[in-house]
Amino acid sequence: xxxxxxxxxxxxxxxxxxxxxxxxxxxxxxxxxxxxxxxxxxxxxxxxxxxxxxxxxxxxxxxxxxxxxxxxxxxxxxxxxxxxxxxxxxxxxxxxxxxxxxxxxxxxxxxxxxxxxxxxxxxxxxxxxxxxxxxxxxxxxxxxxxxxxxxxxxxxxxxxxxxxxxxxxxxxxxxxxxxxxxxxxxxxxxxxxxxxxxxxxxxxxxxxxxxxxxxxxxxxxxxxxxxxxxxxxxxxxxxxxxxxxxxxxxxxxxxxxxxxxxxxxxxxxxxxxxxxxxxxxxxxxxxxxxxxxxxxxxxxxxxxxxxxxxxxxxxxxxxxxxxxxxxxxxxx
Amino acid sequence: xxxxxxxxxxxxxxxxxxxxxxxxxxxxxxxxxxxxxxxxxxxxxxxxxxxxxxxxxxxxxxxxxxxxxxxxxxxxxxxxxxxxxxxxxxxxxxxxxxxxxxxxxxxxxxxxxxxxxxxxxxxxxxxxxxxxxxxxxxxxxxxxxxxxxxxxxxxxxxxxxxxxxxxxxxxxxxxxxx
Numbered sequence: 001x002x003x004x005x006x007x008x009x010x011x012x013x014x015x016x017x018x019x020x021x022x023x024x025x026x027x028x029x030x031x032x033x034x035x036x037x038x039x040x041x042x043x044x045x046x047x048x049x050x051x052x053x054x055x056x057x058x059x060x061x062x063x064x065x066x067x068x069x070x071x072x073x074x075x076x077x078x079x080x081x082x083x084x085x086x087x088x089x090x091x092x093x094x095x096x097x098x099x100x101x102x103x104x105x106x107x108x109x110x111x112x113x114x115x116x117x118x119x120x121x122x123x124x125x126x127x128x129x130x131x132x133x134x135x136x137x138x139x140x141x142x143x144x145x146x147x148x149x150x151x152x153x154x155x156x157x158x159x160x161x162x163x164x165x166x167x168x169x170x171x172x173x174x175x176x177x178x179x180x181x182x183x184x185x186x187x188x189x190x191x192x193x194x195x196x197x198x199x200x201x202x203x204x205x206x207x208x209x210x211x212x213x214x215x216x217x218x219x220x221x222x223x224x225x226x227x228x229x230x231x232x233x234x235x236x237x238x239x240x241x242x243x244x245x246x247x248x249x250x251x252x253x254x255x256x257x258x259x260x261x262x263x264x265x266x267x268x269x270x271x272x273x274x275x276x277x278x279x280x281x282x283x284x285x286x287x288x289x290x291x292x293x294x295x296x297x298x299x300x301x302x303x304x305x306x307x308x309x310x311x312x313x314x315x316x317x318x319x320x321x322x323x324x325x326x327x328x329x330x331x332x
Numbered sequence: 333x334x335x336x337x338x339x340x341x342x343x344x345x346x347x348x349x350x351x352x353x354x355x356x357x358x359x360x361x362x363x364x365x366x367x368x369x370x371x372x373x374x375x376x377x378x379x380x381x382x383x384x385x386x387x388x389x390x391x392x393x394x395x396x397x398x399x400x401x402x403x404x405x406x407x408x409x410x411x412x413x414x415x416x417x418x419x420x421x422x423x424x425x426x427x428x429x430x431x432x433x434x435x436x437x438x439x440x441x442x443x444x445x446x447x448x449x450x451x452x453x454x455x456x457x458x459x460x461x462x463x464x465x466x467x468x469x470x471x472x473x474x475x476x477x478x479x480x481x482x483x484x485x486x487x488x489x490x491x492x493x494x495x496x497x498x499x500x501x502x503x504x505x506x507x508x509x510x
Contacts, residue, residue: 005504011497019471019496021478050503053510054472057450059457060374061469062364064357067382071356074386075349 002037003044014044018051066314073315076297077266123152126168131261131299136271137164141182142278144171144257146201169201171253173278174215188239192218198231199253208239211249219244254279262308263299268292269316273329280305287330291318341401345392356385359402363409365465368458370413373451380412449510456506463487464495471496 003010016022017030034040126133126145133145139158143151149168157163162182174182176195184191186202196215202208210219212231219237220228221244229244231237236249257279264272270292273284282305286292294316300308309327313320321328343351360381367377384405388395397404457465466485470476471492476484478492485492 005501008494008497011501012493013497015496015500016478016493018500019478021493047500047504050500050507051472053449053507054453054503057453059450059453059473061457061473062361062374062378062381064360067360067378068353068356071382071385071389072353075389 001033003034003040005043014047017044018048069311070315073297077295121152121154122157123150125150126263131263132257133263133265134267134272134275135265136267136275137162139177139180139182140175142173142271142275144173144260144262144275144279146170146260148203166200166202168203169199171197171199171213171257173197188222189244190220190222192220192228197254199256206239206242208237208244210237211235211253213252213254258303260303261299261301262303264296266295266297269294269296269312272296272298272312276305276308282327283325284309284327284329287321287328291316291329291331338397338401341395341397344389345395347392352389355401359405360385362462363405365458365462366406367409367413368454370410370417374454376416377413380416381409384408384412449507452506452510453503456503459502459506460499464499467492467495468499 003014005011005014013022013030017027022030034044124133124135124143124145126147126149129147131147135143135145135151137143137153137157139162141162143164145151146169149166149170151164151166151168151170153164154161158180160180162177162180163185164183165185167187172182172184172193174193174195174197178194182193182195184193184200186200186208187205188202188208191200191210193215196217197213198210198215198217199213200208200210210217210231212233212235214233216233217231218228219231220226221239221242224242226244229237229246231246234248234250234252236247238245238247262275262279264275270286273286273292276282277284280303284305296312296315298311298315300311302308305327309320309329312318313329317332318329319332321330340351340355344355363381363384364374364377367380368374371377371380388405388408399407457468460468463485467481470481470484471478478489478496482489482492
């Protein structure tokens with residue numbers, strides 16, 4: 001019998017044969033059928049050949065996951081530049097302003113930035129999910145903002161003060177500046193530092209926890225006459241029965257960060273690289289100086305250094321070179 | 333069906349990015365294969381579809397859809413592809429009139445040839461109906477067994493067999509000259 005591709009039974013058998021879907025007895029039976037007509041052999045060989053060519057050629061199939069990441073980055077960037085809410089001098093928003101803000105926030109959900117003109121407050125708020133928003137302040141200090149947290153500072157930050165307000169949890173990596181101390185106001189304490197790194201959690205009047213990674217930190221409880229407490233690396237300070245209490249902490253806060261999803265919103269590449277170098281103790285350098293200014297909005301789902309580097313290169317069209325200890329990014 | 337899909341459009345209009353993401357993952361591959369019917373390579377096809385989704389999200393509030401969302405996306409993909417073709421034709425005309433370097437032309441022709449088989453395979457995939465293409469990709473590229481494919485797509489093994497047969501037939505026709 002001659003095999004014919006127009007006969008469903010024949011072509012189905014042929015497909016099963018080349019795809020390796022036949023049992024041994026079926027193969028035997030099929031091969032006997034093939035042998036019964038000299039023309040069959042060519043068709044079987046051609047089909048086998050097709051099957052192998054299809055499998056060995058480099059075929060481009062659409063990659064929905066990669067495409068979605070590209071698209072999401074594009075949309076996020078768009079969102080950032082359109083969400084601007086003005087706050088008045090005292091930092092209190094007027095009603096209309098907040099109504100507009102609320103609408104925008106509801107519409108876009110996710111993370112929002114509120115930027116104003118001089119004297120107005122900048123509010124950075126993270127989403128309720130598990131990502132850590134990494135934000136670089138004008139003085140180069142970095143804040144790793146955990147979910148459900150908010151930080152705000154005035155537009156004049158770093159000019160004559162370095163004051164921020166925190167509600168929630170964050171890791172601070174503060175740039176040293178002996179002239180202008182860095183202060184953090186939480187619901188129950190005021191924290192003052194010169195140049196150090198530490199994590200703070202304070203979500204309400206009775207909740208407070210601070211763990212120092214490097215340097216020293218001075219903490220003063222609000223509305224009491226109690227002296228301020230100074231904490232050193234490895235120290236953990238908590239609020240117990242309305243008293244600041246010092247104990248030892250074995251896990252460095254930086255270590256916890258390494259397992260979090262890191263998120264950057266419209267950050268210059270140089271800042272992103274510095275943050276990754278800090279958290280992962282990597283040594284990534286920029287081979288072409290101008291690329292440091294290029295901005296990127298990105299969430300790293302897999303936080304190995306290599307995968308983060310790959311995503312950055314893909315997004316900005318950069319090349320990467322791995323040497324012994326350094327990873328160099330450069331513009332081809 | 334139409335009601336459900338337009339419900340999805342309304343949710344997206346209200347800014348529901350999760351719904352948008354769901355739609356994207358559901359439609360992306362199919363639209364890319366559809367775009368490839370008009371265009372030469374998968375990169376351009378992907379670009380067209382991504383741009384389409386970007387503009388759909390950006391202008392979602394103003395977009396009125398009278399058909400199903402699916403039909404709208406297919407039509408929009410087609411329109412965008414035709415635009416690209418027109419644009420490329422103008423560019424090609426310009427290139428032809430400015431390119432004097434014969435060697436360059438020869439090199440270009442050679443690279444085209446070596447990629448030709450891959451192109452034919454990609455084009456053939458895009459000619460297959462959606463389900464048949466999915467089945468074929470799962471079998472040939474993902475190495476799944478008929479049984480596993482049937483289970484994944486909630487169809488019978490007989491259907492997988494039939495689709496595989498038809499897919500291979502189309503490949504045989506398109507690859508006849510190679």
